[in-house]
Amino acid sequence: MGTIFGIYSADNQVNKEYCMNMLERIKTYSFDKLQAWQREKIFLGCGIQYDTPESCLEEMPQRYEASGLSITADAIIDNRQQLLEQFQIPKNLWNETTDSRLILLAYEKWQEDSPKYLVGDFSFAIWDEKKQQLFCARDHVGKRTLYYYHVNNTFAFSTIINPLLTITDMRLNERWLTDYLAVDGILHVTECNETPYEDIFQLPPAYAMIVSSKGIIKNHYWKPLENIKELKLNSDEEYDKAFREVFFEAVNCRLRSFKGVGIMLSGGLDSSSIACVAARKLADKNEILKGYSSIPIKEYENSLSKYYIPNESEYIKSISDDYDNILVNYCRNEDMNSYTNIDEFINILEQPYKTFQNLFWYNSFAEKAYEEGCRVLLNGQSGNSTISYGDFIVHAKTLFNKGKFITLRREIDALSKKVKMPKRKIEKIILKVVIPYNIRKIISSKIKHRNYDKFSSVMVSKNMIKKWNVGQRFDMEGYNQPIERYYDLYQNHKYIVDQLAFSHIGTIETRISLANKIAIRDPSRDKRVIEFCLSLPSEQFVRNGEQRLLIRRALKGIIPDKIRLNTARRGIQSADWVQRLKPYWKNIRKELECLVSDDGLIKKYIDIGKVQEALKQIDEVLDEENEESLRRLFIVLIFYKFLKAYERG
Template identity: 35%
Template sequence: MSAVVGIFYLDGRPVAEAELGEMLESLAHRGPDGYGVWRDGATGLGHRMLWTTPESLHERLPLADSTGKLAITADARIDNRDELIDLLEIADRPVEQIGDSRLILAAYEKWGERCVERLLGDFAFAIWDDRKQSLFCARDPLGVKHFYYYYSPGRAFVFASEIKALLRLPFVPRRLNELSVAYHLLPVYDDKENTFYQEILRLPASHSMSVGRNGIRLERSWSPDLSKELRLRSNEEYRDAFREVFTEAVRCRLRSAFPVGSMLSGGLDSSSITCVAGRLLADDGRGPLHTFSAIWPSIAAMSPKIDERPFMESVVAMGGFDAHYIHADDISPLAEWSRIYWHEDNTLSAPNMYMDWAIFKSAHEHGARVLLGGTDGDTVVSYGYEDLAAFARRGRWLKLLRESAALSKNMPKRVHNFKQLVWKMGFKPIIPGYVKRGLRVLQGKSRVPDKDSALPAYSRRRPINAEFARRIRLEERLTDLYHNPKSSKMTPRDAHWNDISSGDWAYILESFEKAGAAHRLEIRHPFFDRRLIEFCISLPPGQRLQNGYTRSILRRAMEG
């Protein structure tokens, strides 16, 4: 976790070092270990360094190549280092002294803008290419690292890791974006570009951008192959393959020159990450792994059902951990609220940020600079309910009935009612659209469902002044945001990827990253590993939901 800033004056005026300095001063909390600027006429890049990986101890950014024609600033952790070093034939220094930013720059030299496809990890970077007189910017597949920018055609393009740095420049406007206010009130999170400031935008996750004097070109840089279905010979092979990919997703996020921590809630996701990370560190002689858990003893005393400490303690009891417990019931939800909002540059819809803030504070106090998080295994691995519709679509009706019956028995809850599982999750989703429209007509309803049906359920109530909504054309904007003419043809894999890449997770990751940065922590998310996402999306029906248990493949992989 570091900070990047940059200025490209499209009108040709020179960048002043003081301008970059102003921007970097506002981001001092993100990088206490290094400060650097690079300027060449109308272009300037800046960087603040937080050492995390062993290689980062040797990095000095911004970095220019030997010709001086290319320069990079980056907040990046590249996970396929060995592969890239071999492909790029970098042999002029020991591997441990090759920084991740140098790998990105060399990849750009070799593959140009297609280099992003080759990068695994979390990154936000900008490369000045003097030969093209353009700035190339890119962001990782899930948007773990952040990139904000302001663009004034013919005048200036500026970017930074946080909005507050952009606002240090006097020509960047400070105008409220009323559409973002409306989205917050609904709430709606699927606008992945707008911010609360007019004309200050996000570079969306999985996108790259080329900026020149003739304008901006925005492109999607990566998306999973949604046509691929993994075919292995047995359930055991699927289990072992998942375990291998998941273990590697954790392993590469343990690369650190400092103590590593893991958030441990007692749930399946954080427990799985913590167990694998603890074992890997022990095997390398780098333990113990610090675990950080929020607990509510006073509330648990009143309602023991909510107490997850037994699950946390069962993980810690395996050994190799240094456990730290944060008594969240002693902390006010309003604690340090002004400092939190200063760091976030945004509103907060989650009322539990105070709890995460306290965890990050404890991790910092115990010397950690890397903290593993369990976001969002539920979505990446998936509960597997979509498998029921797949069974119905493929004519495996007996399998549908058996899995529905087993799920109703093994995990009893209202949504696991046998009839609802068979009908609502099994057969109903595969009914053709024209049949559904005909049934609606026979029932005296409109052929087309209410337009609100495309919105998330929590957004359908409108606590917004009608005149305000009309003035900002809210209904039109929502229709544009959620209307998908191909939705009737969407496959389960399409839906799975849409859930993973939704604006909800972009918003959550953004909040987490900034709260971590406030405590000089890099938050790393093994479930948001690109390879793991590709693997989980490619799984055939029957691997996520199996023998009446949701998220079966993760459960089976973690056994023993």
């Protein structure tokens, strides 16, 4: 994989200065191969980082004179065998056939529908000389990013934003930045077309577009919610077998590596299941799987309830005990914390970020894995909504909405026995869940949240909220609301394929991947896994009070029972993030005080009074009691540093 970039000029020859400037910005990254190609109206480039065996054979951009097609691609295609057979490529040439060649053959056969037939992580651009058009596409779940600029007759694109800023003036997108600050939680975006910069856009996940002299035509090519057919099988054993077939293929096809394979490992079901399946496959070839797990600093003092597990090493050890080809690196990262690498991560991500509690160790995993010879790094980022899905509240609402009240009664009884919670307490929770949201909202507004301020927990300027009509837009989209909204299984499906979530995660993964020259891959986000999970009835995820039922049942004998049957405790990573910052608090506070006194751009976006109030709450002592105030201050501090970087140009 790597980076693609290019320019299309609809009516003139491409500006050579633009081409050279883009190429210079691209060179700030490390590639195994960097090439560019120009011909009249079109300029294409590609920086390749070797990850799969086939990637070492890539020559991109690649032009095919007979067809008049040229391609640049940032891609790993996972359904290779299916495509190789479809295109009748002789078996003796399979290992020589690159992923970009398969993409081009797919385009020749299916034209603008070609992305539908590809499985994997990709963004690509194909120049069709005969049609005089550029065809661009991004994969189904947005694992790879694709940004573009289009003004007058100049269209430019890139995997990253920075090269595009050589073509247009670097102007901040006020609306994007205001929403970033205004939305509570770790989400960076409220829509997935815009970016922090004006005139720089991104192609959303599962979208393709045609660019020609007539303009841009976009196509949303994957809409899985429109074609869900419930899978009806005769027994749990049949569901388990069907799940294993899909899931095992999703893992195994991601083990193609130019060198070694690693995995970000926790003691939970998602990464553990991927690790165990991968280890079995790698063992067939006498290969190892290198695991990387974050554990607290030695000085960590645990003040959490017994339900939470801040150090999951005893659970992870049960995996390495069962699979001797899994070598685990327990990473304390004693010299790292949420403060030490802010400027570096702003530069890598090209935007402010809120994932500061875990980004430093997440990046360190990629760095260490590369140093230890891995070129593919697995994770289970999306597992909670796919392979290990199963939430009792969702199941209860599904049963209620279907009128299955007797079954719901039995489920409440079963859960009560399983978790040793009084039935009355569960019934009270379920009653709240099944009352329609609008009714609960009206009641709440008159009793508990009479004067609710949806922006009380964020530090964005009131002027910017008003200027960009944030309150009304957030009400329409459901952000920062006073009460929680509950969904049944079918309503919840839209969040499993939420483009905002895909885009949020994809932005981070693409950048960390590029910065460390390693492909970050998630079998739990495979489109086939997603489609399979969308097809399952609710009782395959929850039954008899047992949550996350499918994976516990289907992977019996594969995942250690210590993890598979654990329902009493839950791992929590980055539990020590506040304690890591204690030695740095004076420096952090000093920077925040500089922010308060800065008369620059920051005062346009931030409510300085709220910053001062949070600083007073923490004062000189930093501890877990001040965690929420610290979290808000960090969001502002990182945003401040982003603005200072912008002001420096």
